[in-house]
Amino acid sequence: MPGNTFGHSFRITTWGESHGNAVGVVVDGVPAGLELSEVDVQKELDRRRPGQSEVSTPRSESDTVEILSGVFGGVTTGTPVSMFVRNRNANPGAYDYIKDIPRPGHADLFYMEKYGFRDHRGGGRSSGRETIGRVAGGAIAKKLLMFFGIEVFAHVIELGGIKAGPVTFEAIRDNVERTAVRSADLEAAEKMLEQVRLARDEGDSIGGIVEIIATGMPIGLGEPVFGKLDADIAGGLMSIGAVKGVEVGVGFECARMKGSQMNDAFLVDDGQIVPESNNAGGIIGGLSTGLPLICRAAVKPTPSISKKQKSVNVASMEETGIEIHGRHDPTIPPRMVPVAEAMVALVLTDHMIRGGRMNPEYLLK
Template identity: 50%
Template structure:
């Protein structure tokens, strides 16, 4: 199977299946000298592990990470960093009754159509458990970016019809509720909505929003490697994601040019909101940020804003129509341990994939100017 590696200079290859012995990742291209311990990665994995609330699967996994290579005396060596998380609570028997049935909303049929074979135990590589490797790699990328003054903050913006308004967002309360919403009252409303879904043997989707602060102007390329294109590919590669927006996204289609443009102005000396642009170009400010921090595929120095639309969890106990592998009509009601909503656990996955895309873009950008190479090797 190809397609398990993301990134050019800072890259991650994930491996493992939901019901195999372990899940892991190999991160290549991380510079030597980055302070790194298992605890740095564990903080991220703890945000996505199951069993944190009644709105996540009851699968009991500690998701304890081990670093196998690439770190010596607390710092990266410049060689590949290999990490592993062992699966502890597989119940493959839960899936034996559906091994010849295609689950609606899952990748069962499409996998079979491509490979002529599928791992029916939780979906194999298409399982959300594959994201463990992404999150572990994203934790390393985020720590690298932090040394450059770049921070990422992701949270649940909406669950079903319950959306936190822009003027109600409080980033300080994201970790204070199990849904990772930036407002406690809307978290309560979303919880009530989820209770209704669960009573109906149904599930819910939602929106994850990610803010990236501190990115200097000039990151990304103008054609196929646009920064927003790279971010979109990274986020869309997450199994539950069905749409990505940068800035105003689809709402920009309803605006006029005068409304959508972000006018520039030069701030007062000493009050520049962003890092100085490369060379002698003065760093401007913008009176709005409809573009979400990216113009022409290149960062403009303002906050990068992206959103991911997460589909409802396809595993529901309500009876649904489907077919068998040998072409017979049937019905299915999925039992076992499944999330009624995947959005809260997807928050850190979106944040991690954004970190990976940005770390790679930052490293690729180092060769954009001759002066950058000259400064590096002369010094």
């Protein structure tokens, strides 16, 4: 199965299955001289860890990371950094009852059609647990970006039809981890949480929208034709299993605007030419403008629901009903926040290195 590697000069290869022995990642292209320990990675993994609130799956995993290579004496060596997390609370037998019944909304049937068989233990590689490797790799990317003043953070702006109001960057930093739904609008967060509870009680699930912001952006990241910064960000976010749409800046709203409304006019600020507004979301012509990067990902409802659905038994080719039991998130966006941050950080780090902007001397004391 190809397609497990993401990135160019800074790239990750994730591996492992949801109910196998472990999941992990190999990060290639990490500059030498970066101070790195399990603590740096663990703090990010703890944010996506299951069982941390009522809006996540009750599967109990510590998701404790171990670094196998690429670090010596607490400093990166410039060789591939390999990390893994053991699956300690796996329960593969819990999926035996649906091994011949593909789950609606999942990749089950299409893995089977493509490869002739599939790992029915929680979906194997198609499980959301694969994102552990992304978050671990993203933790390194975020630490590298910090040396250059770039921060990446995300928040839930819509969940179950409840929309958050406008918030400042400071509110996002301060409030996101204060709510189970990871919305910076604390009033809207309470309403979102109620929608999660209602869906869970009905045996259903809800989707939403995650907004990702990067501040401290330099000018000119990206390649003008193939390799546009926004194209790579869209590809990274769309590679997350639950994401069904991505927009940058005003996004789809631009289709309802006039050019005079959409265009970010220029002005002089402290001797620099800068855009007056940021409808473009910090990227024009595939290149970063120096303004904050703003993008959003539309996340579908969790496909594993206990409400009865229609399916087919592939062994008998008979139509049947399916009710999915077990431990599943009633909504995905809150736990996707660190995953979305990781994917954007990976793209930005890749472009920083590709563009010759990440001088290793910054990393050395």
